[in-house]
Amino acid sequence: MTAMERCELQDLLxxxxxxxxxxxxxxxxxxxxxxxxxxxxxxxxxxxxxxGCLAGVAGLGGRMLLDVFR
Incomplete structure (x- = not known):
């Protein structure tokens, strides 16, 4: 690629x-x-x-973890 082509491409861009x-x-x-x-x-x-759904799922997940560790 020549310098002229690069210049033209840069102008186009x-x-x-x-x-x-x-x-x-x-x-x-x-x-x-x-x-x-x-x-x-x-x-x-x-x-x-x-x-709200995200908070509910997080709450259920936390409760499940507590039950598992008990």
Whole structure:
């Protein structure tokens, strides 16, 4: 690969990186504009359910360990 080809490839990569960044910014703006309150509430509820289930499983695991060591 010659120095000229490397330079061209580097320029191409820089342009691609700039395009990707602009696309990411556009997507971020769209996501912020389309944020829905009801979806946010549903997500919070799901997160609470997951953490509750995780706490329950951890509690059962701890209880099983205590029973095993007794």
């Amino acid at each position: 820089v342009r691609i990186d700039e395009r990707v960044k602009t696309i990411q910014e556009d997507i971020r703006e769209i996501n912020l504009a389309r944020r829905c309150v009801s979806h946010h509430v549903k997500i919070k509820t799901l997160e609470r359910m997951v953490w």
